[in-house]
Amino acid sequence: MLPPGKHLVLGNIACAEGAIRAGCRFFAGYPITPANEITQHMAEELPRVGGYFLQMEDEIASMAAVIGASWAGAKAMTATSGPGFSLMQENIGYAYMTETPCVVVDVQRSGPSTGQATMPSQQDFYQARYGAHGDYEAVVLSPWSVQEMFDLTVRAFNLAERFRTPVILLADGMIGHMMEKLVIPEKVETVERRRPAGASCTPFGTEDPSLVPEMPRFGEGYRLLVTGSSHDPTGRRDYSPRVMEAKLRRMREKILRAEGEVRDIVEAGMGDARIAVLSYGASARPSYGAVMKARKEGIRAGLMRLRTLWPFPEEYLSKVAGEVEAFLVVEMNLGKAVREVERAVHGRVEVTPLTRVGGVVPTVEEVYQAIRRVDECL
Amino acid sequence: MNILLSGTGGQGVVLAGELLSRALFKAGYEVVNTHSYGAEARGGACRSEVLVSDEEIYDLSLTEADVLIAMSTPAYRRYISRVRNGGTVILDSAVAEELERLGVDLRSDVETITVPARRVAEELGYPIVANMVLIGALVKRSRLIDLEVVKKLVEEEMRPSMREINIRALEAGYSSLPLKD
Numbered sequence: 001m002l003p004p005g006k007h008l009v010l011g012n013i014a015c016a017e018g019a020i021r022a023g024c025r026f027f028a029g030y031p032i033t034p035a036n037e038i039t040q041h042m043a044e045e046l047p048r049v050g051g052y053f054l055q056m057e058d059e060i061a062s063m064a065a066v067i068g069a070s071w072a073g074a075k076a077m078t079a080t081s082g083p084g085f086s087l088m089q090e091n092i093g094y095a096y097m098t099e100t101p102c103v104v105v106d107v108q109r110s111g112p113s114t115g116q117a118t119m120p121s122q123q124d125f126y127q128a129r130y131g132a133h134g135d136y137e138a139v140v141l142s143p144w145s146v147q148e149m150f151d152l153t154v155r156a157f158n159l160a161e162r163f164r165t166p167v168i169l170l171a172d173g174m175i176g177h178m179m180e181k182l183v184i185p186e187k188v189e190t191v192e193r194r195r196p197a198g199a200s201c202t203p204f205g206t207e208d209p210s211l212v213p214e215m216p217r218f219g220e221g222y223r224l225l226v227t228g229s230s231h232d233p234t235g236r237r238d239y240s241p242r243v244m245e246a247k248l249r250r251m252r253e254k255i256l257r258a259e260g261e262v263r264d265i266v267e268a269g270m271g272d273a274r275i276a277v278l279s280y281g282a283s284a285r286p287s288y289g290a291v292m293k294a295r296k297e298g299i300r301a302g303l304m305r306l307r308t309l310w311p312f313p314e315e316y317l318s319k320v321a322g323e324v325e326a327f328l329v330v331e332m333n334l335g336k337a338v339r340e341v342e343r344a345v346h347g348r349v350e351v352t353p354l355t356r357v358g359g360v361v362p363t364v365e366e367v368y369q370a371i372r373r374v375d376e377c378l
Numbered sequence: 379m380n381i382l383l384s385g386t387g388g389q390g391v392v393l394a395g396e397l398l399s400r401a402l403f404k405a406g407y408e409v410v411n412t413h414s415y416g417a418e419a420r421g422g423a424c425r426s427e428v429l430v431s432d433e434e435i436y437d438l439s440l441t442e443a444d445v446l447i448a449m450s451t452p453a454y455r456r457y458i459s460r461v462r463n464g465g466t467v468i469l470d471s472a473v474a475e476e477l478e479r480l481g482v483d484l485r486s487d488v489e490t491i492t493v494p495a496r497r498v499a500e501e502l503g504y505p506i507v508a509n510m511v512l513i514g515a516l517v518k519r520s521r522l523i524d525l526e527v528v529k530k531l532v533e534e535e536m537r538p539s540m541r542e543i544n545i546r547a548l549e550a551g552y553s554s555l556p557l558k559d
Contacts, residue, residue, distance in 0.1 A: 008403040008411075118414060174438055179399055179411040282438060289436030364437045 001045055004184045011149040011175040012037035012079075014182045015105060016045065018153030019077050021188045024103070025051035026076040028065035030058050030084060033117050034173035035107040038079035059084035063091035063104070070100045071226060073217035075157055079105035081173070082124060083114065085131070092166055093132030094228045099204065099213065099251065101160040101193055103153070105169040107176040110359040119359025120173030122281055125336035128168045129310045135248050137255035139262060140168040140310040142280040146180045152307065158191035159262065163254055164212050170309060172332065174282035174361050196222060204247065205233020211254035255311060263316060264307035269295055273302030275374050276320055278341055279330040280306040282361050287330045290367035299375045301328075309337070314344040321345035326374050330354045330367055350377070379522065380440045381428040383512075384457045385449030387415050390509035394447075395426025398513055400535075401528045402430050410435045423456060430522065445520065447512050449495070451476045463487045468515055470495045470508065491519065491555065498550045507547035514551025525552050 002009070002017055009017075016038050019027075027042040029035075039055075046053045052069070056062040062078045069076040080088060085106045095102055108124045110116035124131075128140045139159050141152045153169055160167040196203075196214040201222055206213040213233070216222040225235035230244040238244075255262070269291055270276065279287040284305040294301040304320070306313070321327075326349055329338040338353040345351060354370045356362045381398070385391040392413045399411035413426040427440040442462040448454035451473050461467055464487065469477075471494040477484070484490050495511035510532075517525050525548060532544045 008400055008409060174412070177412060178438065179396070180409060180435070181403070285436045285438050292436075361438045363439055363441055365441075 001049070002184055004186045007182045007184065008179055009146060009182050010037050010177060010179050011143070011146045011171065012107065012177065013041050014146045014149040015079070015153045015169070015171065015176070016041035017182075017184065018150035018188075019103065019157065020045055020049060020051070021184075022154040022157035023075045023190050024077050024157060025049070026066070026069035026074040027051070027078065028054040028056050028062040028069070028076070029078045029080065030056055030062050032081045032084045034109055034120070034177045035079045035081045035084075035105065037176070038105060038107070059087035060091060063088040063095070066102045066104075067091060067095050067098065067100045070102050071218055075101070075161065077103040077105065077157075079107065081107050081109045082111045085124060085127060089127075089131040093134055093136075095166040096132060096136040096251070097134070097228045098226050099164040099215075100166065101164050101215070102166050103156045103160055103169060104166055105153070105171060108170065108172040110173075110357065116359040118173065120177075120282060120332065120361065121357065121359065122172055122283060122332040122336070123357070124170060125309065125331070125333060128170045135252065137252050138168060138310045139163065139165060139255060140170050140308070141264070142170050142307055142309050143175055144281055144284045144305060144307075145175065146178060146182050148307070149175060150182055150184065154188050154190070158189070161191045161193045162212070163258070164193060164215055165255065170281070172282050202233040204231055204235050205250075211250050211257065259311045259313070259315075262308055262311060263313050265313060265316065266305045266307060268292075268303040268305075270302035270304060270320075272300050274325045274378060275299070275301040275328060275371060276304055276324040276326070277301055277328045277330060277367070277371065278304045278306065278337065280309060280337065281332075283330045283332050283356070286362050286364045286367050289364035290371055293364060293368050294371045294375070299371060301371050301375070306337070312340045312344070314340070317341060317344035318346070321348045325349055325378050327351040328354060328370055328374050330362060330370070332356050332361065350374075379430045379444045379520065380442065381430065381445045381447070381516070381520075382440060382443035382457055382460060383426040383428070383447045383449075384453035385424055385509075386453065387422045387424045389424070389449045390506060391424045391449060392426050394509040394513050395428055397528065397531060398516070399428050401523050401531050402428070404531065405523045405527055407431065407522070408433060408435050410438060412438075423452060425453070425457065445516065447516060448473055449508065449512065451480070455482070458485060461485070461488050465489070466491065466519065468493060468512060468519070470512065472496045491515070493551060493554050495551065498554070499547060502543060502546055502550070504543050504547075507544055510544050510547035511551035511554070514548040515555050517548075518552045518555045525549070
C-alpha cells in the first residue's frame with residue numbers, strides 16, 4: 001500500500017488504495033481493459049493485509065464470489081468494464097434481493113459490445129441503475145478525478161455497509177487510466193454493517209427506522225437462509241404477494257428515505273447562474289473549465305457536478321429549475337442523464353444536451369461554445 | 379504546457395512519459411498523464427500525453443501539443459498535425475533522415491530539433507534507452523525542471539542494473555543541445 005501523503009498515480013490504483021483503506025478484504029474479478037490496474041493492485045496488496053484475491057473464470061462468477069464473501073463477513077468488491085458489467089447483472093440483482101453489501105466498480109469504456117476497448121465513455125449511466133431485472137433502488141457514484149477515485153471508493157463501501165446494498169462506482173476509462181495527484185489521508189472514516197447481538201435475528205426484516213436489517217454472517221451460529229427468491233423477514237422462501245411487496249417496498253424506502261444524505265452535488269458559480277451546466281465524471285472536468293471561462297466573459301453560468309448519480313436528485317433539480325433559465329447537460333453518451341434532468345424540470349426551463357461519443361472527452365472549448373450558444377438564446 | 383510523446387510500442391514511450399510526469403510532479407507542477415497503445419503492445423502506434431500546469435487541469439484531452447517528441451516515422455506522420463503553430467518538435471535524427479529520404483517536408487511553422495537518440499543509445503550499448511536521450515533533450519529545451527530531479531527519480535525507481543545507463547542516456551541527451559535563451 002502507498003503511504004499517506006502526495007502521490008502521482010493512476011485513477012485505478014487510487015480506487016484500489018481507497019478500497020483497502022475502507023476495509024475491503026476480498027476481491028474477485030476477471031481482467032478487462034480499462035479496469036485491469038484495480039484487479040492487479042488488489043492482487044498485489046490484499047494478501048499483504050490479510051485479505052483474499054481471487055481471479056475467477058468470468059464476471060458472473062466474480063460477482064457470485066463477492067456476494068459469498070460479503071455473507072462470510074468481508075467487505076468485498078469487484079471491478080470491471082462494460083462487457084463484464086453486463087455479465088455481472090444477474091448476480092448484481094441477486095445482491096439487491098439478498099441485501100448484500102458490496103462494491104462494484106465499472107470503469108466505463110466505449111460500447112456497445114467490444115466497442116473501443118481502451119477508450120472512455122459514460123454510456124453505462126442507465127445500466128448502473130437498471131441493469132438487473134426487477135425493482136430496486138441503485139446507489140451509483142461518479143468520480144471526476146484520481147483523488148475522487150479514492151474518496152468515492154471509500155464512500156461506496158460506507159454506503160454499501162450502511163444500507164446493506166450493492167453500490168456501483170461508475171468511473172470511466174479517462175479517470176481510471178489517468179495519472180494525477182492523489183493525497184492519501186492518515187486515516188479514513190469507515191462504516192460497518194449492523195450485526196445482530198441477540199440470540200436470534202431477522203436478517204431480512206427490521207423495526208429499525210433505517211429499514212436496514214441486521215446482517216449476521218455464516219458460521220456465527222444464527223440460523224441463516226439466503227435466497228434470491230421471495231422471502232420473509234427470517235429468510236424463508238415465501239411467494240405470497242404480501243411478503244414480496246413488503247420486501248420490495250422496504251428495500252426501496254431504505255434508500256429513498258436517505259436520499260438527502262446520499263445526494264452529493266458539488267456546485268460552482270451556481271449562486272447567480274442563469275445557465276446551469278450539469279455534468280459528472282470525466283466530462284465534468286472540461287465543464288468546470290468552460291463554466292469558469294464563461295463567467296470570466298460575463299456569462300452567468302454555473303456548474304452542478306453530480307458525485308451521486310443514483311438516486312437521481314430529482315427534487316433538488318426541480319428546485320434549481322425555478323432559479324435558472326436553462327440547463328446544459330454535458331455527458332459522454334448520446335443523452336442519458338439529460339432525460340432525467342428533463343423529467344425533473346418538467347418543461348419549466350430549456351434543457352440542452354451536449355453529447356460526445358467515440359471515446360473522446362469533450363474539451364473546455366467545446367463546452368464553452370455550447371454555453372455561449374445557450375446564452376445567446378436566453 | 380502540453381507534451382506529446384510518440385513512437386512505436388516497445389520504444390519506451392509510456393515509460394518516458396511516466397518518468398517525465400513524475401519528475402514534473404515532484405517539482406511541484408500539476409500533472410495529468412495519459413497514454414494509449416495498440417492492442418499489439420509491441421510494434422503498434424503508441425503515445426503518452428503529459429499535461430503540465432501551475433494550476434488545476436480541467437482540459438483532459440490534448441488538442442494542441444506545445445512539444446511533440448517523435449521516436450518513429452509513423453508516429454511523426456500521425457501526430458505532427460497536432461503540434462500548435464510555433465510549437466517544438468523533437469525528432470530522433472534517424473527519423474529526420476528517414477523523412478528526408480521519403481521526401482517529407484517538415485512543417486515550417488514549428489521549430490524542429492533533431493537529437494541523435496538512437497545512435498547515442500546504441501553507442502551506450504543499449505538501444506532501448508533512446509527514450510531517455512530524448513527526455514534529456516526535452517528537459518534542456520523546456521526548462522521546466524532540473525535534470526537532477528529526473529536523475530534522482532531514475533535512481534529511486536529503476537532497477538539497479540539499469541540506473542547508470544539511463545542516467546548516462548539522460549545526460550547525453552541533455553548535453554546534445556545548447557542552452558537556449
